[in-house]
Amino acid sequence: MKTVTHINELRNQISQWRQQGLTIAFVPTMGNLHAGHISLITHAHQHADKIVASIFVNPMQFGANEDIDSYPRTMEEDKAKLVVAGTDLLFTPTPDMIYPKGLAKQSYVEVPNVSDGYCGESRPGHFRGVATIVCKLFNLVQPDVACFGLKDYQQVQVITTMVEDLSMPITIIPVDTIREESGLALSSRNGYLTPDEKAIAPALQQNLQWLAQAIKASHANSDSIDFIGLTKKAANAINSTGMHTDYIHVCHAQTLQPASEDDKQLVILAAAHCGKARLIDNLPLNLD
Template sequence: MQTVSNVSQLRSKIKSWKQQGLTVAFVPTMGNLHAGHFSLVDKAKQIADKVVVSIFVNPMQFGKNEDLDKYPRTLVDDQNGLIEHGADLLFTPTVETIYPKGLEAQSYIDVPGVSEGHCGASRPGHFRGVATIVNKLFNLVQPDIACFGEKDFQQLAVIKTMVEDLSMPIEIIGVATKREESGLAMSSRNGYLSDEEKQQACALYQIMKNAESALKDGELSIAEITEQAHLAIVQHGFKLDYFNICNANTLQPATNDDTNLVILVAAFLANVRLIDNLQVTTA
């Protein structure tokens, strides 16, 4: 695997692949890689000839009260893991490379609708930062395919919508959430939790599974199921951000007529914000 931080080196390598008729899959990350990230690389290897991974801690998607400087940087371990999983090229640009004019002067991308509510409400400006950096990385890498984890369900919806709206010739592949044996969704943020807190955190998944069962039973209303989940989350020691049952396509509040649903949850445990989701089909 080759590691480059220079845009011209990146483009030169990808151009040579394209001239050979090879397909390119892309996995953008912020580093501190874990098994969930590597599952994206594995999927990319299955469906394309070459796999490009980026590591860039994007300052545009961090809010005022979110500590960018504390985000873990583990480049050597990340490189070793990517080599093990067969990535072909790692792109590690600097902030100055990505935003040469500075953040305030940078053009940006807004994706209305699916970026609103949920994490969009809790983290104003977050999805503008996500859409802008993904759009910029797409322009740099020019992939045929890009893989994203379904754990960040709203983010995936934002990217799919952006690609469709802007007529980008890129196939977006969602990859199933990778979980610990306890059910806890794998996340870089889990590293901030103690072993005891990780066991406590797995309650989020069980609460979603209970809500799934209730939705399929059909005996309780969506409002009642949501209220029960709210109480359970608080009783397990979390500070609730949101627990929403939505139409999986629009991310709007679910109605009784919706059969393709997604449960979206965010909650704080020991000041660590955890997110998760569960797709539910009731038909």
């Protein structure tokens, strides 16, 4: 695996591959890699000749009360994992290279509607930062395909919408969430959990499963689905474990608007605080 830090090095390598007629898949990350990230590399191999990954802790997507300095950085371990996974090129730029004018003067990309609620509401400016860095990395790498994990379902919808709206010639490939045996979604933030907190954290996914079954039961019985009442019950159950629910909503799977009785393709989106960690999860639900 070749590691490059400078933009010119990246572009030179991409240009060489393009001259050879090779296709390129891209997996952007913020490092501290786990099996979920590596599954993105594995999927990328199915869609392209060359695999590019990036590690960049993006300051634009961190809010005023979120300490970017405490985000775990494990570069050497990450490189070793990427080598084993068969990554061809790793791009590791610095903030000064990505934002040479500073954040205050940086142009940005904003994706309306799908960015607005849920994590977008809890973390103002977060998806502006995500869309901007992903757009910039797409311009630098110019991949044919890019793989993103469905653990952050809203992020995938934001990026997919951006690519469609800006006519980018890139195929976005969503990859299923990788979970521990307990059902807890793998996340870099799981490292903040104490043993006791890690024992209760699976209750987030368990209650999403309960909520999905309750919705299916109402639908099967042709009952009116009380989305608000059912989500409140699920939130109360999550809170009873010692976690604190940030949000839990049932949404249309593509638009992320609140679900209606007529919607068949749904997704349950949720976030909860467990100690120092803010955990997100989701569960797609097909009523068709």
